[in-house]
Amino acid sequence: MRLALTKGRLEKNTVEMLEQLGYDCSQVKNKGRRLILPIGDGSIEVVLAKAADVVTYVENGVCDMGVVGKDTIMEKEGTFYEVTDLGFGKCRFALAAKKGTDFYKGYQTRTIASKYVNVAHSYFQEKNMDVNVVKIEGSVELAPILGLADAIVDIVETGSTLKENGLEIIEDVCQVSARLIVNIASMKLRKQEIEAFLDRIEEFVEKKKQEEEKNGI
Amino acid sequence: MRFRDKITPEGTKDLLFEECDRRSQATQKLKNLFTMQGYRRIMTPALEYYDVFARAANYLPLDLMYKLTDDKGRLLVLCPDCTIPAARLTATRLKDEPRPLRLYYNHNIYRMEPQLKGKSVEVNQVGVELIGGETLRSDMEVVQLGADCMEAIAGDKYRLELCHIGYFKAIIESLEVEEEIKEKIRSYIEQKNYAALTSILEPYKEYRAARALLKLPRLFGGAEVINKAYRLFDENGAGESLDYLKKVYEYLQSLGLGDKVILDLGLVNLADYYTGIIFRGYFTGIGEQVLSGGRYDNLLGDFGEDSPSVGFGINVDLASRKIKEVSSDKTQILVFAETTDYSAKASAHRKELNRQGIIASNSVLGTKEEVIAYAKAAGIPQIHMVGEEISIWRAEEI
Numbered sequence: 001m002r003l004a005l006t007k008g009r010l011e012k013n014t015v016e017m018l019e020q021l022g023y024d025c026s027q028v029k030n031k032g033r034r035l036i037l038p039i040g041d042g043s044i045e046v047v048l049a050k051a052a053d054v055v056t057y058v059e060n061g062v063c064d065m066g067v068v069g070k071d072t073i074m075e076k077e078g079t080f081y082e083v084t085d086l087g088f089g090k091c092r093f094a095l096a097a098k099k100g101t102d103f104y105k106g107y108q109t110r111t112i113a114s115k116y117v118n119v120a121h122s123y124f125q126e127k128n129m130d131v132n133v134v135k136i137e138g139s140v141e142l143a144p145i146l147g148l149a150d151a152i153v154d155i156v157e158t159g160s161t162l163k164e165n166g167l168e169i170i171e172d173v174c175q176v177s178a179r180l181i182v183n184i185a186s187m188k189l190r191k192q193e194i195e196a197f198l199d200r201i202e203e204f205v206e207k208k209k210q211e212e213e214k215n216g217i
Numbered sequence: 218m219r220f221r222d223k224i225t226p227e228g229t230k231d232l233l234f235e236e237c238d239r240r241s242q243a244t245q246k247l248k249n250l251f252t253m254q255g256y257r258r259i260m261t262p263a264l265e266y267y268d269v270f271a272r273a274a275n276y277l278p279l280d281l282m283y284k285l286t287d288d289k290g291r292l293l294v295l296c297p298d299c300t301i302p303a304a305r306l307t308a309t310r311l312k313d314e315p316r317p318l319r320l321y322y323n324h325n326i327y328r329m330e331p332q333l334k335g336k337s338v339e340v341n342q343v344g345v346e347l348i349g350g351e352t353l354r355s356d357m358e359v360v361q362l363g364a365d366c367m368e369a370i371a372g373d374k375y376r377l378e379l380c381h382i383g384y385f386k387a388i389i390e391s392l393e394v395e396e397e398i399k400e401k402i403r404s405y406i407e408q409k410n411y412a413a414l415t416s417i418l419e420p421y422k423e424y425r426a427a428r429a430l431l432k433l434p435r436l437f438g439g440a441e442v443i444n445k446a447y448r449l450f451d452e453n454g455a456g457e458s459l460d461y462l463k464k465v466y467e468y469l470q471s472l473g474l475g476d477k478v479i480l481d482l483g484l485v486n487l488a489d490y491y492t493g494i495i496f497r498g499y500f501t502g503i504g505e506q507v508l509s510g511g512r513y514d515n516l517l518g519d520f521g522e523d524s525p526s527v528g529f530g531i532n533v534d535l536a537s538r539k540i541k542e543v544s545s546d547k548t549q550i551l552v553f554a555e556t557t558d559y560s561a562k563a564s565a566h567r568k569e570l571n572r573q574g575i576i577a578s579n580s581v582l583g584t585k586e587e588v589i590a591y592a593k594a595a596g597i598p599q600i601h602m603v604g605e606e607i608s609i610w611r612a613e614e615i
Binding site: 080185188 | 434437504
């Protein structure tokens with residue numbers, strides 16, 4: 001079975017989770033430059049990939065499962081099962097503009113800068129607003145400051161980058177967290193293996209949630 | 218603008234030699250199954266009036282059809298689906314033929330796909346439609362035929378999933394929520410998106426229907442699924458749908474297909490289109506469905522006939538990948554007339570070789586040296602030089 005992991009922070013979180021579930025992840029932790037690594041007794045292989053590629057590999061069935069952020073799923077879309085909210089990698093999509101501007105005032109067509117052009121598009125489509133969406137690859141905060149855009153749609157964790165660049169959040173678009181996705185054919189062809197794996201993950205996520213709630217109180 | 222005269226449009230491809238052979242082998246195997254059981258072939262045009270598909274907008278989004286116009290400005294589409302033209306034909310030209318009617322087809326369908334995702338926009342499909350007839354007997358026949366097709370292509374390396382959309386419909390209809398939310402619930406079940414499903418159903422959780430919907434993505438597996446489903450929800454016709462599904466499932470079990478069939482009550486794709494059983498087929502090693510079908514009792518009504526129908530289609534491009542053995546159709550002997558005076562003799566010799574089942578071609582090159590150079594380059598093992606005598610040149614002798 002192949003599990004595609006989004007490199008970076010989600011990879012770390014996932015490895016932590018897998019270790020707590022009793023899978024030996026030493027190879028992943030000492031991966032060097034390798035991109036495909038066995039975990040546990042070797043019945044599962046971890047494939048390290050960029051977020052958007054995790055979706056592609058799972059959708060095409062070369063990986064059976066994947067861990068990827070909801071942000072990437074929303075941007076890429078595709079056909080697969082989105083079975084579990086893993087509860088980590090939490091952040092949100094937000095609409096932000098220069099401090100003190102009234103974004104919704106007037107009738108001119110707004111320009112929105114974003115790395116996530118599909119997310120931005122569908123958000124404003126739901127509001128029945130025509131907007132120009134400009135794709136920005138790097139620091140999106142620059143676009144309103146330089147005068148290219150009226151606002152941005154971007155991932156926000158703490159909001160401090162926005163603040164330091166003179167931007168403020170107008171509204172939240174939606175919450176984002178890491179998801180476990182499964183290829184549709186794999187779910188049918190390797191039902192037992194995958195279900196057993198999913199059950200363990202679900203149990204873990206549920207326990208973690210309860211712990212967090214307890215600590216919260 | 219770039220002049221694209223040396224490439225094919227994205228999502229299309231040229232098929233060469235072995236690839237063509239794989240496709241024809243795959244289709245031949247399936248066509249044999251169909252014709253031996255009395256299914257008869259129809260061919261519908263690649264161009265259809267847009268109006269034929271206009272009522273299908275609910276399950277066949279307009280924006281994925283290739284549209285063009287005829288000389289009077291009327292809107293045409295490149296055929297995006299095989300079943301709808303078959304329904305058009307059935308309700309019109311075949312309206313006086315006795316029912317049940319067994320049809321099969323094999324042609325290309327065209328659907329736009331997002332670029333750079335590796336998806337084909339031109340897909341070769343083969344499939345059957347069984348129109349009229351008693352529901353249960355027809356369903357049993359067609360699902361079994363689907364399983365036979367999968368086996369004919371890939372031996373035992375396949376799975377068939379089976380659902381009855383009536384179960385989902387009974388539950389969702391007994392939940393009093395807006396249509397928009399119902400559609401969201403449906404799509405979350407389709408994606409097995411437990412997280413989103415849980416939160417959208419949260420306000421309704423005191424209702425039995427909502428609690429059943431929440432479990433729907435998990436309702437897949439063997440015979441136990443039906444009992445579980447019964448306990449979750451049996452009102453509003455849900456129980457009847459389960460009884461029906463059980464009959465079809467038990468029939469497949471009695472054919473020895475129990476380990477090949479998975480029941481998945483969360484299979485709620487195209488809920489507007491299907492009216493009874495839905496089934497899909499998967500091959501080991503292929504990450505998407507190869508076969509998809511079900512019962513669509515309302516479709517013919519769109520064309521003015523009230524006949525129940527069931528059918529399925531198979532993606533031949535995917536099925537062809539499972540064909541391992543490719544027959545060699547390369548030239549074995551090149552027949553060369555030393556001068557054109559011997560052309561008639563050479564051609565008679567070539568025909569004789571062909572009659573013996575040997576693939577032999579005429580040489581259309583002028584000199585011996587050219588013919589030998591060509592045979593070497595093309596890997597042709599023998600040349601028969603036809604003059605007064607016939608002398609044989611063999612590649613392995615050099």
